[in-house]
Amino acid sequence: MNIWILIVYLFGAPIVGGLLAGLDRKVTARMQSRMGPPILQPFYDVLKLLKKETLVVRPSQTLYMEFFFILTIFTGALFFSGGDLLLIIFALTLACVFFVLGGFKASSPYSFIGAHREALQMMAYEPALLMVAVGMYMVTKSFQVIDIIKYPTPLIVVLPGIFFAFFFILPIKFRKSPFDLSTSHHAHQELVKGILTEFSGKTLALIEVAHWYENVFVLGLVYLFFASNVWLGLSMALVVFLAQMLIDNASARVRWQAMLGSAWLVALVIGGINIIYLMARG
Amino acid sequence: MQNHVPFLLYSLMLFPLAIAVLSLINRWPGLFKKFIYPAVIVLIAGSLALLAIPLKGTPIFVAADFSWVEQAMLVIEVLLAVYLLWLALKRKDLIVTALLVVQTSILLFFHFGAGHHAHAEANLFLDLFSVIMALIIGVIGSLIAMYAVGYMEDFHEHHAEVKDRRPLFLGLIFIFLSAMFGVCFSNNLMWLLFFWEITTVCSFLLIGYKGDEQSITNSFLALRWNLLGGLAFLLGIVILFKNCHTIELNQMMTLSKSLVMLPVALLCFAGITKSAQLPCSSWLVGAMVAPTPVSALLHSSTMVKAGVYLVLRFAGQLGGTTLGLFVAMIGLATFLIGSFICISQNDGKKILAYSTIANLGLIILCAGVGTYEAVWAGILLIIFHAIAKGLLFLCVGAIEHQTGSRQVEDMTGLIVRLPKIAVMLQIGIAGMFLAPFGMLISKWAVLRAIVDFSPFMAVFLIFGSAATLFFWVKWIGKILIVDRVYEKIETRLPSGQMIAMGTLSVLTVLICGCFAVVAHYMIDPYVAAIYGNVTVLSQGNVVVMGIMLLMVCLFPVTFLDYGSGVKMADPYLGGANVGTGNQYRGALAVKDMEMKNYYLDDYFNEGRLMTLGVMLGVIFSLGLIVWGGM
Structure with a gap:
């Protein structure tokens, strides 16, 4: 059964991720009173990128991104086959480290600052992410995703603080305002395209698809909080995704100080209180 | 294989000592390679030999009942204390002086007073944790010693102002390794303390090797904290003996928690100073003034590892x-x-x-x-x-x-x-x-x-x-x-x-x-x-x-x-690129790019x-x- 889930994930995730990206562009356009592109536009973009020439500053920069692609898929595969949540988070970190190193390797000032900011973003979201694993372990007594989804009641009921801390850092993972510091979906920012400045052609296409895989994985984490009921879980994942768009369009990009400070504070205080509650609950 | 355990333990402790003596008396720098490289191989092989001993959970105890050893240890400890005291007085370091005087007097009082009857049934022991530590010391420590030979040659070429005291340097490294083996094989706490203090002195001398003001200051900082730890260690032993009439590590483990609270607390504090935990962390940061092999040794296989070893025990x-x-x-x-x-x-x-x-x-x-x-x-x-x-x-x-x-x-x-x-x-x-x-x-x-x-x-x-x-x-x-x-x-x-x-x-x-x-x-x-x-x-x-x-x-x-399938281009610099891609023409002039x-x-x-x-x-x-x- 696991094998089937894996196969569905491998082929389904980029489709779902791409469609979600299309939905994102459509909804965002409507919020800005525009028509927006067709829902399949992200696929057209990727197909076109694949045909383009790959320009690089340093030849090896693409190799790091290829590994980012492979490891991101691996992270999702671990998750959807029901693996150990801590290991999954570490695998995600490994993937993202390759992404950051690719940005450094590009040896251009814009991608350099983007890479630094990406590393900062990782530092900002990691506590909340690990707290999700810790909180779920405290409730279900297992780090295995396969055991966590079997928990009879929705975990959100006992993990509201941790869910809030996790929700707070989600814009980082979806590359949305207010935390789209390292690179952004929006056409232009002060860092040109941040960490992706020097990436083009096939490599950029790979990064885009990896991002789709990543989004599906992150929504999978959201699903875990509501996993006791499949439909509740799926609809809440969609609601959270749409909420990101609203936040994206309603907020401005903040400075890294504000991002790091607020993300850590929310995780420490609100996540921490939730953990104390769980300890008291026994 | 069991019968060989005492021999193996003695040789692991004594062999580095022999190499240290050789280094100390060697006057031809070219010769270091000739005997240190083979010695390193022997030492690695010796520590790997520990793996052949069939140890399950139970430790093997070695009596090592030589009465002269304890006398010798006492004499060495007093001599070292006198030497350090002389250095401390010369530098007018009151804290070190006070710590030395207090510790040595307690040691002497204990030895000739209450502790006169202190006797350990087994002075040495070997269990799996000791084997792991010995492998770390034997393999990583020896490799660092090997590195040190070439490094110090370079070092003295780069730093003409530092007096070339390579025999002392390499000698101390091997004494250090020998003492570390002692630390993780000792069951008698007095022995453990002796080796513990040897590592303190070695690290003090190695940190101060360069001889400039900063090195000396930092070496005294390290000495201060580690002597404080040593004092806590000694007090722990004295109190343990007074309350429970034992100076053996394995006995201490079996006693009820409430009986040995204070000794455990003091010994843990000693471990905390040695492994540079807060509030004593500053000495390890200061220790980086020493040549790199010293830092590598202190940080990876010796010194700080002795501290965590003790606390983890x-x-x-x-x-x-x-x-x-x-x-x-x-x-x-x-x-x-x-x-x-x-x-x-x-x-x-x-x-x-x-x-x-x-x-x-x-x-x-x-x-x-x-x-x-x-x-x-x-x-x-x-x-x-x-x-x-x-x-x-x-x-x-x-x-x-x-x-x-x-x-x-x-x-x-x-x-x-x-x-x-x-x-x-x-x-x-x-x-x-x-x-x-x-x-x-x-x-x-x-x-x-x-x-x-x-x-x-x-x-x-x-x-x-x-x-x-x-x-x-x-x-x-x-x-x-x-x-x-x-x-x-x-x-x-x-x-x-x-x-x-x-x-x-x-x-x-x-x-x-x-x-x-x-x-x-x-x-x-x-x-x-x-x-x-x-x-x-x-x-x-x-x-x-x-x-x-x-x-x-x-x-x-x-x-x-x-490089296959990609085309190289200059990075985007927000202006017209000039030259090889690390300069650009900005609004006013050609500028360098820096990251x-x-x-x-x-x-x-x-x-x-x-x-x-x-x-x-x-x-x-x-x-x-x-x-x-x-």
Whole structure:
């Protein structure tokens, strides 16, 4: 059964991720009173990128991104086959480290600052992410995703603080305002395209698809909080995704100080209180 | 094989001593290679021979009942005290003077007074934890000694102002190794204390090797803290003997927790000073003024490892007690503060120093928690940290000699300038923070252990872990950047240096590939013997880690594909590029492009964090001692 889930994930995730990206562009356009592109536009973009020439500053920069692609898929595969949540988070970190190193390797000032900011973003979201694993372990007594989804009641009921801390850092993972510091979906920012400045052609296409895989994985984490009921879980994942768009369009990009400070504070205080509650609950 | 145990233990302790004597009397610098390289091989083989001893959970005791040994130890201790006293008086260091006078008088009073009847049935012992420590000392310590031979030759070429005292330097390194073997084989606490003090003196002399004002100041700082630890150690023994009439480690473990509270607290404090935990961390940071092999030795296989070894030994006595909680708090605070400070550091050696302090904090945390999972994770941390940190120091030392700087900011383009060293440095750094390498596996185990013990502590652990990620990744990033045309400046390193670094690089990857085997044969039986149960590594997770390791190891292979299907272009600089792509025509003139790392000094300032850390450290240490006395 696991094998089937894996196969569905491998082929389904980029489709779902791409469609979600299309939905994102459509909804965002409507919020800005525009028509927006067709829902399949992200696929057209990727197909076109694949045909383009790959320009690089340093030849090896693409190799790091290829590994980012492979490891991101691996992270999702671990998750959807029901693996150990801590290991999954570490695998995600490994993937993202390759992404950051690719940005450094590009040896251009814009991608350099983007890479630094990406590393900062990782530092900002990691506590909340690990707290999700810790909180779920405290409730279900297992780090295995396969055991966590079997928990009879929705975990959100006992993990509201941790869910809030996790929700707070989600814009980082979806590359949305207010935390789209390292690179952004929006056409232009002060860092040109941040960490992706020097990436083009096939490599950029790979990064885009990896991002789709990543989004599906992150929504999978959201699903875990509501996993006791499949439909509740799926609809809440969609609601959270749409909420990101609203936040994206309603907020401005903040400075890294504000991002790091607020993300850590929310995780420490609100996540921490939730953990104390769980300890008291026994 | 059992019959050979005494012989093996004696020779591991005495052989380095013989080499030390040879080094001390050798007057021809060219000759060092000739006898130190073979000696290193013998020492490695000797420590590997320990693996042939069939040890399950039960230790093997060796009586080693020689009455003259104790007399000799006393004489040496007094002579050393007199020598140090002379140095301290010359420098007018009142603290050191006072500590020496107090400690030596207590020692003499104890020896000729109450402790006259103190007798240990077994002076030495060997169990799996000792074997692990001996392997770390024997393999990593010896490799560092090998590296030191070539390094010091270079060092004296670069630093004409430093007096060439290589016989002393290399001699001290081998005395150090000998004493470290003593520390982890001793069952008689008086013996343990003797070896403990020898490491203090060795580190003091090695830190002050350069002889300039700063080195001497820092060596006295190290001496002060370690003598304070030594005093606590001695008081612990005296009180233990007074209350329980024993001076044996194994007996101490079996006594009820309430009886040995104060001795355990004092001995743990000694371990905390030696492993540079808060509030005593400053001495290890200061110790980096010494030549790099000394730092490598202090940080990876000796000195600080003696401290965590001792505290981890007492994990069984600490588990579930308030005492243990204080120890755990010291470890946790040190881990957090150390990791945060690393972010704002630019000096390569300083980053390594603070990261050592932080990682030792994790081990101390494990000891304080004292559950079987925590002890398991703690031992794993000792192994992985020793290998990766040893490698990192050796790399930074080599980089400093080849480029003249050890600042991270000066490491731009290192991958082109010093390709071999840069690759090894990257392996070392990856070993410290990246899945699936050793330190991350251990951190994973620590996190699991702490969550079961106190999820609240785990919350803080998580923040420290996030910080480590940031400072390591920006270091690797700096090495990878090639922002202009660089020339390869790497010259051939002396063979000893290359072998040491190469072996440690291979070990970093290899041990991580077979850590499940190491855990199964070495750590599991030790933990099982104390606690009755063992951490079960789920097979699925081991397989997943194996796959991850395989993938990461495949990464270098992709470089075969280097440059295919891509077209090179200059980077975007926000203006018209000029020349080779590192200059651009801005609004006013042609400008150079420069990239500097983030240090976030406003948030992770060393001075402020250290003040906070020392305050926390003092509070928790006082808590430890006071609670132990109640």
